[in-house]
Amino acid sequence: MAEPLLDLRELQTHFQTFGGLVKAVDGVSFNVKAGEIVGLVGESGGGKSVIGFSILGLVDPPGRIAGGEIRFDGRDISKLGEREMRNVRGRDIAMVFQDPMTSLNPVYTIGRQMDEVLRLHTNLDEAARRIRCIRMLEDVGISGAESRLDAYPHQFSGGMRQRVVIAIALLAGSRLIIADEPTTALDVTVQSQILKLMRRQVQETGAAMILITHDLAVVSEMADRVVVLYCGKVVERGLTEEVIRSPAHPYTRGLLDSIPRITDRQRRLRQIPGTVPDIRTLGAGCSFRGRCAHAQPLCAERSPELAPVRGSLDAACHFPLQETL
Amino acid sequence: MLGYTIKRLLQMVLVLFVVSIIVFLMMSFTGDPVFMVIPIDSTQAEIEQARRLLGLDQSLFSQYWIFLSNLLQGDFGRSYVFRQPAMDLILERLPATIEMVLVAMAFATVIAIPLGVYAGANPNRTASRGIMAGSLFGISLPGFWVGMMLIYFFSVRHPLLPSSGRGETIEILGLRLSIFTADGWSHILLPAVTLALATLAIILRITRAGMMEVMRQDYIRFARAKGASRTHILFAHGLKNALIPVVTIFGLQLGDLIAFATITETIFAWPGTGKLLIDSIYRGDRPVIVVYLMLTAFIFVVINFLVDIVYTVIDPRITVK
Ligand SMILES: Nc1ncnc2c1ncn2[C@@H]1O[C@H](COP(=O)(O)OP(=O)(O)OP(=O)(O)O)[C@@H](O)[C@H]1O
Numbered sequence: 001m002a003e004p005l006l007d008l009r010e011l012q013t014h015f016q017t018f019g020g021l022v023k024a025v026d027g028v029s030f031n032v033k034a035g036e037i038v039g040l041v042g043e044s045g046g047g048k049s050v051i052g053f054s055i056l057g058l059v060d061p062p063g064r065i066a067g068g069e070i071r072f073d074g075r076d077i078s079k080l081g082e083r084e085m086r087n088v089r090g091r092d093i094a095m096v097f098q099d100p101m102t103s104l105n106p107v108y109t110i111g112r113q114m115d116e117v118l119r120l121h122t123n124l125d126e127a128a129r130r131i132r133c134i135r136m137l138e139d140v141g142i143s144g145a146e147s148r149l150d151a152y153p154h155q156f157s158g159g160m161r162q163r164v165v166i167a168i169a170l171l172a173g174s175r176l177i178i179a180d181e182p183t184t185a186l187d188v189t190v191q192s193q194i195l196k197l198m199r200r201q202v203q204e205t206g207a208a209m210i211l212i213t214h215d216l217a218v219v220s221e222m223a224d225r226v227v228v229l230y231c232g233k234v235v236e237r238g239l240t241e242e243v244i245r246s247p248a249h250p251y252t253r254g255l256l257d258s259i260p261r262i263t264d265r266q267r268r269l270r271q272i273p274g275t276v277p278d279i280r281t282l283g284a285g286c287s288f289r290g291r292c293a294h295a296q297p298l299c300a301e302r303s304p305e306l307a308p309v310r311g312s313l314d315a316a317c318h319f320p321l322q323e324t325l
Numbered sequence: 326m327l328g329y330t331i332k333r334l335l336q337m338v339l340v341l342f343v344v345s346i347i348v349f350l351m352m353s354f355t356g357d358p359v360f361m362v363i364p365i366d367s368t369q370a371e372i373e374q375a376r377r378l379l380g381l382d383q384s385l386f387s388q389y390w391i392f393l394s395n396l397l398q399g400d401f402g403r404s405y406v407f408r409q410p411a412m413d414l415i416l417e418r419l420p421a422t423i424e425m426v427l428v429a430m431a432f433a434t435v436i437a438i439p440l441g442v443y444a445g446a447n448p449n450r451t452a453s454r455g456i457m458a459g460s461l462f463g464i465s466l467p468g469f470w471v472g473m474m475l476i477y478f479f480s481v482r483h484p485l486l487p488s489s490g491r492g493e494t495i496e497i498l499g500l501r502l503s504i505f506t507a508d509g510w511s512h513i514l515l516p517a518v519t520l521a522l523a524t525l526a527i528i529l530r531i532t533r534a535g536m537m538e539v540m541r542q543d544y545i546r547f548a549r550a551k552g553a554s555r556t557h558i559l560f561a562h563g564l565k566n567a568l569i570p571v572v573t574i575f576g577l578q579l580g581d582l583i584a585f586a587t588i589t590e591t592i593f594a595w596p597g598t599g600k601l602l603i604d605s606i607y608r609g610d611r612p613v614i615v616v617y618l619m620l621t622a623f624i625f626v627v628i629n630f631l632v633d634i635v636y637t638v639i640d641p642r643i644t645v646k
């Protein structure tokens with residue numbers, strides 16, 4: 001099998017804060033193959049966005065990549081210098097940021113901000129760049145695209161801005177697209193429209209995508225494989241169908257139980273009890289044990305390693321679940 | 326835009342009217358100017374006559390009324406001392422002041438903005454801390470002391486630059502200017518540097534504060550994610566967003582320097598309006614002081630207007646109404 005496009009190996013991204021060292025990403029490994037969509041899920045604070053920023057080398061002090069490798073196309077890009085990294089950003093790897101309201105620069109027109117990417121990474125002339133920008137805006141469902149190029153971000157609604165941000169990320173035809181909650185700001189119909197567009201883009205260009213979301217429903221619709229994160233660690237990963245049908249990790253199970261289903265309308269949604277613990281004070285043992293219904297004394301003593309459970313599933317749990325949902 | 330300009334013009338007239346009242350009242354409390362213009366050994370009759378000639382025998386209200394109606398006819402009064410129209414006296418010296426101030430502001434801006442951007446984008450570097458410490462000196466050293474030190478080092482110890490006057494001037498469009506001759510430049514250098522120092526420090530600090538705020542924003546990181554260069558991110562994406570307070574301060578400082586370059590002009594014997602003001606205050610030359618203050622108010626109002634226009638150019642979210 002060919003080498004994956006992106007291969008994260010034991011990635012460590014730490015933040016030095018006043019309250020102590022925050023291991024926001026603590027030994028995360030997973031890979032993404034060309035043409036594949038990998039979903040990155042987990043509750044708020046799990047480290048999803050920080051993984052995205054780490055891949056692009058956009059972690060600023062007090063944070064730093066403290067260990068591991070980020071292999072893209074066979075070379076470890078986490079060791080590249082700023083100048084070389086600039087050619088990776090936007091060209092090889094593009095990212096859609098989580099917050100559409102703040103991703104666009106308020107003092108430049110949409111057209112100029114789109115054009116910037118093409119100016120940086122293509123040799124197209126001005127007219128060709130303009131046409132490409134207009135096409136892309138139409139693709140993400142912005143009507144009257146041509147006249148919209150001269151508008152400023154504050155003249156757009158949140159949903160429209162998010163589409164512009166997505167358009168910018170797709171514009172240069174990058175080989176890997178990191179989409180951080182790309183559709184959270186959009187209403188449901190637009191959401192599926194945008195997701196379809198993004199999936200089509202991946203299929204047509206053979207690009208790969210990391211889809212970051214806390215919404216397992218979106219993941220089950222879009223992703224080929226799923227990586228579940230909890231407190232900066234991968235707790236479970238595998239093919240989407242298997243993860244959805246028979247999760248091995250109690251945390252994944254908890255996430256799945258909190259999705260509304262059409263079939264069991266009468267049952268109340270079950271939220272995972274408790275809250276995410278403070279990463280700085282985790283100590284030994286499984287970080288999920290305070291919220292886990294299956295916890296045993298062993299869980300407090302030793303932290304579980306990520307290990308194969310069955311089929312494609314890897315899970316980090318001393319007592320993986322067996323039943324099928 | 327036209328409607329806005331007209332509205333601002335009307336506002337300007339109102340401001341000037343109010344200023345004229347304040348200035349006039351202030352002047353009428355500062356003693357009897359008649360003693361400044363008559364010979365020491367004048368008789369009572371001569372004093373009375375001088376009063377009548379100057380209009381000082383009338384009530385305060387009718388004095389103001391005469392003053393105002395003269396103003397509206399373009400007559401700003403005559404200097405008691407030079408017996409010339411006060412406005413002419415000031416306008417004759419204004420180019421010298423404005424030219425010195427513009428050179429000073431250019432110095433200040435060209436140095437302060439890049440340093441401020443650097444210090445704001447890299448707040449933890451030693452160089453940035455050095456820049457900030459240096460700027461504290463710029464703010465706290467008194468201008469007259471800096472001026473005297475510059476004269477001491479560059480005119481007395483090492484006679485490189487002249488310490489007084491404007492040097493050779495040439496007339497361009499009816500204005501006498503020094504900045505087009507080498508000799509003029511050698512004269513303008515020291516006073517302009519003296520004047521620039523405090524402004525440089527203030528603009529630098531404001532730029533830094535703005536940049537520190539802006540560099541935290543998501544759109545900066547998003548621009549980096551596009552692969553833009555560091556310089557482009559700092560100046561195109563960052564600085565433009567940090568510029569509003571910088572422009573505000575720039576406008577205020579510009580007006581302030583034009584109006585009150587008095588001390589620097591005195592130290593360097595620069596024949597500008599500031600020196601005229603000091604001399605006029607000494608001599609109780611009331612019409613000159615009045616016109617000077619009115620003109621200063623006018624300059625502030627105009628600068629303010631221009632600053633508002635510049636805001637809308639920088640930030641599309643700001644519109645004029
Ligand atoms: N600049 C920073 N300084 C200190 N800690 C940080 C910083 N950025 C992120 N973190 C920490 O890293 C952890 C992971 O944050 P991250 O933003 O990746 O979470 P997330 O999974 O994307 O959550 P969400 O779903 O809310 O977006 C959090 O605990 C956060 O406190």
Ligand code: SF4
Pocket residue numbers: 249250251286287288289290292293294295296299304316317318319320
């Ligand atoms: S290791 Fe123990 S506490 Fe952790 S998820 Fe598995 S059963 Fe629960």
Ligand SMILES: [Mg+2]
Pocket residue numbers: 048049050098180
């Ligand atoms: Mg996030």
